[in-house]
Amino acid sequence: RLVDAKEMVVLARIQGSLDKMQVLARILAFLDRLIRGQEPDRYLWKIVEESLLFLESGDFTRDSLNDFELLLSLRVLAQLGYVSDSDRTKYFSSSDSFSKDGLILAIKRALKESQL
Secondary structure, three states: OEOOOOOOOOOHHHHOOHHHHHHHHHHHHHHHHHHOOOOOEHHHHHHHHHHHHHHHHOOOOHHHHHHHHHHHHHHHHHHOOOOOHHHHHHHHOOOOOOOHHHHHHHHHHHHHHHOO
16 A cells, blocks of 8 residues: 655656656556555655656656566565565666566566466
8 A cells, every 4th residue: 555645746747748648557557456455655655756756857768668667567566575586686686787578577477476
């Protein structure tokens, strides 16, 4: 469950971009699916808040928005405890580059683990 939520007036640059709005809609739907029945989690809210500020901060290509969505999805799943230790280490503790396909597989494994 999200806690410490507050109104944020950062949507002007997001609302001005169809691609950003589509990514935001998918992220919010994903969060809605995952947080039902969860305990309050201030860090999860911080992740969401930082993500909105990031989306607001600049102009992005469609590919970079898709990458952002993948990384945010894995970050949320990790915060909720659905990402394996090996994937957590690989994607959050290493500066090595990794493939988008590997990231998608890590998300799929985490979703399978969550039974969602």
